Amino acid sequence: MERLFNLVRKxxxxxxxxxxxxxxxxxxxxxxxRFIGISLYWYDEVSSILLAWLTFYGAAxxxxxxxxxxxxxxxxxxxxxxxxxxxxxxxxxxxxxxITLAWAGFYVLSIFGDETLTSLSxxxxxxxxxxxxxGCVLFIxxxxxxxxxxxxxxxxxxxxDDEEIEQALRNVNNSVDIKMAKEKxx
Numbered sequence: 001m002e003r004l005f006n007l008v009r010k011x012x013x014x015x016x017x018x019x020x021x022x023x024x025x026x027x028x029x030x031x032x033x034r035f036i037g038i039s040l041y042w043y044d045e046v047s048s049i050l051l052a053w054l055t056f057y058g059a060a061x062x063x064x065x066x067x068x069x070x071x072x073x074x075x076x077x078x079x080x081x082x083x084x085x086x087x088x089x090x091x092x093x094x095x096x097x098x099i100t101l102a103w104a105g106f107y108v109l110s111i112f113g114d115e116t117l118t119s120l121s122x123x124x125x126x127x128x129x130x131x132x133x134x135g136c137v138l139f140i141x142x143x144x145x146x147x148x149x150x151x152x153x154x155x156x157x158x159x160x161d162d163e164e165i166e167q168a169l170r171n172v173n174n175s176v177d178i179k180m181a182k183e184k185x186x
Contacts, residue, residue, distance in 0.1 A: 005064070005145050012061040012138065019057060023050040042119035049117075049128045056135020064142035066150050072159035080155075087154050095143055098136045105133030 030043035062068050075083050075090075112125040153163060172178055 001145070001148060005149070008142065008145055009061070009064055012057060012064060012142070016054060016057045016061055019050055019054045023047055023054060026050070042117075045117055045119045049131075052129075053131040053135075056131045057138065060135055060138035060142045063139050064146050066146055066160055070160070072154075072161070075154055076157050076159055083154055084151075087151055091143065091147060095140055098139045098143075102133045102136035102140070105129075105136055109133065 026040075026043050026047055030040045030047075033040055059068075070090075075086055078086060109126045109129060112129065115125040117123045117125065117128055153159075
């Protein structure tokens with residue numbers, strides 16, 4: 001399961017980073033093209049679509065890493081038996097919401113038919129708006145993949161903050177600078 005978790009994290013990171021890079025390049029190019037008197041008529045429509053894609057794919061990455069806002073401290077402070085039920089109730093609610101949203105997204109895509117973007121007629125509206133249902137499916141996958149690790153953390157009374165602090169401490173202890181400083185002190 002850890003290998004699948006890492007693979008999905010790597011894929012979502014690459015996709016999100018690529019979308020962000022393309023969005024940045026398009027906006028910077030459009031700014032400089034205006035200075036030389038050439039206006040890119042399509043950049044506004046494309047950049048808003050890429051921002052939506054970045055939002056949904058980035059949200060799936062955050063779900064995988066359990067970085068969304070939540071009530072981790074509240075759940076950790078509950079009695080053992082109650083926290084198990086609250087955890088699974090929360091997961092059921094979140095996954096059900098995104099199943100509904102994905103279904104609605106696929107339904108909306110079917111309504112577009114052969115419509116295309118206003119500025120780029122070779123790109124269909126369905127392709128441009130596909131971030132909603134695909135992002136929701138990725139969010140569901142991320143929730144399911146990260147669930148065992150999150151459940152274990154809850155049972156060990158660890159919050160996301162605790163895990164981030166532990167990871168930062170591991171990173172510091174493994175840093176080359178710290179190792180060199182320890183050698184010089186020895």
